[in-house]
Amino acid sequence: MQGNTACAEGALAAGCRFYGGYPITPSTEIAEHMARKMPKIGGVFAQMEDELASIASVIGASWTGARAMTATSGPGFSLMMENIGYAVMTETPCVIVDVQRGGPSTGQPTRAAQGDMMQCRFGSHGDMSIIAVSPASVQEMYELTAKAFNLADRYRVPTFVMADEIIGHMRERIAVPDSVEVVPRRPLEKGTLPFAPGEDNVPGFPAFGHGYGVHVTGLTHDDRGYPSSTDPRVHERLVRRLVGKVEGANREIADYEVTNPDAEVVFISYGAPSRSVAQAIRDLDDERVGHLRLKVVWPFPDFALAAFKNARVFLVPELNLGQMVREAARHTAVPVVPISEIGGELHTPRRLITMAEGYL
Amino acid sequence: MNFQDWLRADRLPHIYCTGCGNGTVINCTLNAVNQMGWTPEETVFVSGIGCSSRAPGYIITDSLHTTHGRAIPFATGVKLARPDLHVVVFTGDGDLAAIGGNHFIHGCRRNIDLTVICMNNYIYGMTGGQGSPCTPLGAYSTTTPYGCDEAPFDLASLAVAAGANYVSRWTSYHVQELTRAVKAGLETPGFSLIEAVVQCPTGYGRRNKLREAQDMIAWMRDHAVLLKKWRRMDEEGVPHDPATFPVGEFVRRNLPAMGVPK
Numbered sequence: 234m235q236g237n238t239a240c241a242e243g244a245l246a247a248g249c250r251f252y253g254g255y256p257i258t259p260s261t262e263i264a265e266h267m268a269r270k271m272p273k274i275g276g277v278f279a280q281m282e283d284e285l286a287s288i289a290s291v292i293g294a295s296w297t298g299a300r301a302m303t304a305t306s307g308p309g310f311s312l313m314m315e316n317i318g319y320a321v322m323t324e325t326p327c328v329i330v331d332v333q334r335g336g337p338s339t340g341q342p343t344r345a346a347q348g349d350m351m352q353c354r355f356g357s358h359g360d361m362s363i364i365a366v367s368p369a370s371v372q373e374m375y376e377l378t379a380k381a382f383n384l385a386d387r388y389r390v391p392t393f394v395m396a397d398e399i400i401g402h403m404r405e406r407i408a409v410p411d412s413v414e415v416v417p418r419r420p421l422e423k424g425t426l427p428f429a430p431g432e433d434n435v436p437g438f439p440a441f442g443h444g445y446g447v448h449v450t451g452l453t454h455d456d457r458g459y460p461s462s463t464d465p466r467v468h469e470r471l472v473r474r475l476v477g478k479v480e481g482a483n484r485e486i487a488d489y490e491v492t493n494p495d496a497e498v499v500f501i502s503y504g505a506p507s508r509s510v511a512q513a514i515r516d517l518d519d520e521r522v523g524h525l526r527l528k529v530v531w532p533f534p535d536f537a538l539a540a541f542k543n544a545r546v547f548l549v550p551e552l553n554l555g556q557m558v559r560e561a562a563r564h565t566a567v568p569v570v571p572i573s574e575i576g577g578e579l580h581t582p583r584r585l586i587t588m589a590e591g592y593l
Numbered sequence: 594m595n596f597q598d599w600l601r602a603d604r605l606p607h608i609y610c611t612g613c614g615n616g617t618v619i620n621c622t623l624n625a626v627n628q629m630g631w632t633p634e635e636t637v638f639v640s641g642i643g644c645s646s647r648a649p650g651y652i653i654t655d656s657l658h659t660t661h662g663r664a665i666p667f668a669t670g671v672k673l674a675r676p677d678l679h680v681v682v683f684t685g686d687g688d689l690a691a692i693g694g695n696h697f698i699h700g701c702r703r704n705i706d707l708t709v710i711c712m713n714n715y716i717y718g719m720t721g722g723q724g725s726p727c728t729p730l731g732a733y734s735t736t737t738p739y740g741c742d743e744a745p746f747d748l749a750s751l752a753v754a755a756g757a758n759y760v761s762r763w764t765s766y767h768v769q770e771l772t773r774a775v776k777a778g779l780e781t782p783g784f785s786l787i788e789a790v791v792q793c794p795t796g797y798g799r800r801n802k803l804r805e806a807q808d809m810i811a812w813m814r815d816h817a818v819l820l821k822k823w824r825r826m827d828e829e830g831v832p833h834d835p836a837t838f839p840v841g842e843f844v845r846r847n848l849p850a851m852g853v854p855k
Contacts, residue, residue, distance in 0.1 A: 250674075251670065251673070251674050253666075253670060277673045277674060279669065279670070279673055281666060281669075281699075282666075282695055282696065282699040283695065285663060285666070285696075286663070286665075286666035286669075286695075286696055286699070287666075289659065289660070289663045289666035289667045289669075289670065289696075290666050290667065290669050290670030290673070291670060292659075292667060292670065293639070293657065293666070293667040293668060293669065293670025293671040293672075293674070294670035294671065294673065294674035295670075296655075296657060296670075296671060297671055297674040297675040297678070299674045301670070301674070315660055316659075316660055316663065319659065319660050439655075441637055441655040441657075441671060441675065441678065442634065442635065442637070442655065442675055442677075442678050443634070444633075444634040445655060446633060446634075446653050446654060446655060447655050447656075448601070448649065448650055448655075448656050448658070449655075449656065449657045449658065450650065450658035451658065451659065451660060452658070459604060459650070460650065460658075
């Protein structure tokens with residue numbers, strides 16, 4: 234199965250019933266698969282006029298209670314930024330798949346990159362936190378896309394599947410489970426204010442058409458959802474809660490794999506480069522070289538670095554000129570070294586082995 | 594229910610300036626919605642950004658006050674996911690025709706089952722009276738201080754050309770006609786545009802010798818030409834006074850539509 238197809242299948246298995254999108258390489262197969270499948274299962278496939286409309290339709294559909302998603306790549310991702318901020322501010326669960334390609338601008342439509350990792354985190358204006366997963370195989374395209382819906386619904390926050398052209402277009406044999414875990418959105422208790430924080434800072438969801446009479450606005454709003462855009466305390470309380478509900482659940486959200494926890498030289502990777510790292514680790518066959526592979530990238534699991542007690546250096550191979558490496562560096566006193574690869578090809582295991590050996 | 598029962602009383606007073614025409618359009622709309630016999634539970638109001646787009650915040654239904662220009666694609670998502678809900682969009686001339694122009698024509702083309710009510714005040718009111726794509730030639734605004742030198746959009750004709758099933762234009766002077774037009778739009782499956790020309794004494798009138806609300810209401814009464822008469826003039830080759838504009842029902846038809854409940 235192709236990675237993009239697995240992504241769409243994972244979404245459908247998770248109960249996604251609305252897809253709004255616009256064609257863009259290298260993500261288009263996701264839209265094409267949804268166009269074939271959605272009408273057969275009573276879902277909606279909407280090909281919108283641009284990516285601003287795609288994400289807008291997804292947010293609108295989500296407010297009816299539907300699990301909704303879109304998929305795109307760099308240029309379209311840039312166009313979505315304003316409405317992603319709207320989804321953050323209005324606490325609208327939605328899944329956004331970015332099959333990353335080389336940028337800036339039109340760049341390399343058919344080549345892989347990981348250049349949007351900071352954009353998904355900080356691309357929309359204002360203070361915010363989001364959740365992002367990064368699949369490293371076709372199997373994970375299926376599993377992590379399905380998981381993204383649970384995360385989006387649980388925390389009422391846009392959740393990103395930060396894939397790349399290699400994983401999106403790769404074909405691998407995968408095991409499709411009989412069913413995937415679906416943790417539905419918690420409905421708002423009647424009589425409760427729609428944007429009151431509740432005990433975990435995540436309000437229950439008042440879906441449209443159920444008599445809640447909820448007013449949803451991107452303006453700074455109070456617990457009733459009413460605009461209150463000039464009171465500093467209302468703004469601070471709201472935005473701190475929106476950030477805190479994600480950052481405060483970092484350990485609960487975290488998902489990563491550790492190889493050789495006592496290692497001295499430790500690779501940190503996510504997405505496609507994880508495959509080169511895995512090969513390098515196998516070839517080296519040396520317990521002094523370890524690996525932290527992130528499946529959830531944002532919020533960044535800072536505590537996972539501290540677990541490598543013997544680490545003398547962290548090596549961060551990425552398909553960009555250094556993005557997540559900066560995030561890693563701010564959480565540890567140990568040197569953190571970028572290994573950049575741009576242009577569309579993966580790091581060779583040989584290059585990573587040479588780098589690691591230089592520190593042994 | 595009375596149409597006033599649709600208002601969210603705990604949100605009043607509203608933010609609209611003295612003399613604003615938007616309240617008239619909201620009243621006409623709620624009257625029409627009420628005449629349809631719909632309940633608040635099955636009705637959703639969606640809007641973008643601007644003075645007009647604040648309207649859903651004063652209505653008791655579920656409502657989505659979205660980003661600038663994007664009300665129609667948000668509403669499209671709501672409608673396609675829940676075709677049984679009645680979805681009404683409030684927008685303005687800047688929101689609909691400038692930043693949202695692409696969504697507007699594609700909404701018409703899809704003929705998605707929405708009723709879009711555009712309060713056309715000829716300017717950007719919320720930001721203090723800048724020129725919009727509907728500012729008339731020669732009119733003054735803060736960004737057309739020497740008179741507007743761009744031709745305006747004819748929103749109603751644009752919607753007809755783009756494929757909407759129902760299109761009409763009235764003004765905040767024509768309260769009865771406007772209410773009937775909104776109701777006709779609500780009744781017609783597919784995309785409906787009701788363009789309501791409204792007075793904005795604060796942002797437009799005072800820069801264009803229409804300082805008082807009643808000045809511009811009188812101006813609308815005197816410059817709105819019934820569409821039948823307008824078309825007859827066309828047939829007879831009688832030139833139109835450039836300050837006048839046609840009002841009436843531009844189209845009511847039954848082209849294939851999206852999002853219509855089965």
